[in-house]
Amino acid sequence: MARNRSNILGALLILILTIVCCAYFFKSDLRRFYGNYRSARASTIYLESQITKYDVHGIDVSHHQGNIDWSDVKHPDSTKQINFAFIRASVGLDKDKKFNRNWIKARKAGITTGAYHYYWANVNSAKQASMFTSQVSLKKGDLPPVLDIEDTSSVQDNASLRKGLKNWIKIVEAHYGVKPIIYTGQSYFEDYLAPDDYFKDYPRLWIANYNFVDEPDVIDWDFWQYSDRIPVSGIETLVDGNVFKGNDVAFKNLLIR
Numbered sequence: 581m582a583r584n585r586s587n588i589l590g591a592l593l594i595l596i597l598t599i600v601c602c603a604y605f606f607k608s609d610l611r612r613f614y615g616n617y618r619s620a621r622a623s624t625i626y627l628e629s630q631i632t633k634y635d636v637h638g639i640d641v642s643h644h645q646g647n648i649d650w651s652d653v654k655h656p657d658s659t660k661q662i663n664f665a666f667i668r669a670s671v672g673l674d675k676d677k678k679f680n681r682n683w684i685k686a687r688k689a690g691i692t693t694g695a696y697h698y699y700w701a702n703v704n705s706a707k708q709a710s711m712f713t714s715q716v717s718l719k720k721g722d723l724p725p726v727l728d729i730e731d732t733s734s735v736q737d738n739a740s741l742r743k744g745l746k747n748w749i750k751i752v753e754a755h756y757g758v759k760p761i762i763y764t765g766q767s768y769f770e771d772y773l774a775p776d777d778y779f780k781d782y783p784r785l786w787i788a789n790y791n792f793v794d795e796p797d798v799i800d801w802d803f804w805q806y807s808d809r810i811p812v813s814g815i816e817t818l819v820d821g822n823v824f825k826g827n828d829v830a831f832k833n834l835l836i837r
Contacts, residue, residue, distance in 0.1 A: 630794065631806060632657065636824035636831045638664035640696070640805070642671075643678035645817050650682075650689040652814030662812070663831070664692040666726060666763075666786075666822070669715045672700035673707060679715060692835065694723025696763060697748075701733035705744035709751035718756055722836045725752050726786065728763040732772065742778045758836055761786050761803070766796050774798075786822075801825060802834065 631637075637660050641648060655662050665686050668676040679695075686693050697712040699705075716725065727748055733741045745762075752760050763786040764773060773779050786803035787796040796804055803822055810821035824831050 630792070631821070631823055632660070634823035634825070635827050636663045638662060638666065638692075638803075638822045638824070639810070639812060639815075640666035640668075640820045640822060641678075641682060641815070642668035642698075643676050645678075645815050645819060647678075648682060648685070649814040650685040650691070653686075653689060653691070654813045656811055656813075662691060664694065664723060664822075664824070666694045666696050666723065668728075669695040669697060670708075670711045671698035672703050673711050675711070675715050692721065692723060694726060694761075696726035696728050699727055699729045699731075699745065699748065701729070701731040701741055701744075702735045705747040706751060709748045709755075713752060713755045718758075718836055720836055723761075724758045724784065724834070724836065725756060725760045726763050727752070727760050729773075730764060730768060738772055738775070742773065742776075745773075746778070756836070759784055763803075763805075764788065766798055769798055795825075 637655055639653075639662060653662055653665075665682075667679060667682045667686060669679045669683075670676060683693060683695070695712075695716040695718070697708065699708060712725065718725065727745065729745055732738070736744075749760050749762075761784040762773070762779070762782065766787050766789040769785070769787065785798070785801040786805065787798055787801045788805040789796045790805075790807055795801075803824055805820050805822045807821040809818045812819050824834075826834075
């Protein structure tokens with residue numbers, strides 16, 4: 581009898597543990613699903629109410645989006661199109677492992693493509709420029725190359741960091757014969773790029789600001805990344821949503837000729 585009671589208690593304990601584990605993972609899945617749903621819905625509402633005034637829309641992707649079905653990529657607003665896609669080509673001294681696939685398939689889908697480099701603030705700028713140019717071949721109709729800077733440096737001061745960024749730009753501009761675009765957050769631009777007017781004569785900016793503003797409140801910008809939580813068919817994850825400030829003609833005039 582004692583052995584049977586022990587067996588029963590053991591079985592009940594296993595059952596309870598199983599139920600607890602299942603409940604935990606189920607709750608986690610629900611949290612993840614509804615969290616994404618709420619964010620996606622909020623982004624879609626914002627899209628409907630604030631972003632429709634822009635004519636040219638796009639996304640930006642990296643290997644974090646997995647295998648994208650570019651033939652199925654569509655704007656969440658049925659009245660708009662995904663006109664362009666910025667695709668990460670390199671990060672620091674490494675190649676983005678999905679770049680070639682994304683680059684080829686996005687072009688085949690008829691989407692205007694641009695390549696960007698995620699800049700490592702502690703790494704030599706010339707080596708990073710070489711990494712980017714060795715991976716990216718641009719042609720007529722492509723977007724200009726992009727320098728993505730989001731981090732501060734732990735090995736150099738801000739003035740040296742800005743010089744490194746300018747050096748990357750100089751090398752890449754000489755290689756492709758076109759002035760690159762700078763991507764950064766609005767606060768980063770104001771705190772680290774704007775001081776000393778070091779980039780005051782730089783006309784091409786892609787600004788990230790997710791604060792539900794009418795538009796970024798900085799010097800003249802070309803692209804605005806208004807959300808990082810847009811649901812797009814063909815992409816399993818939520819993705820960054822972007823708009824171009826000008827009209828279709830201005831957008832075409834920005835492309836490589």
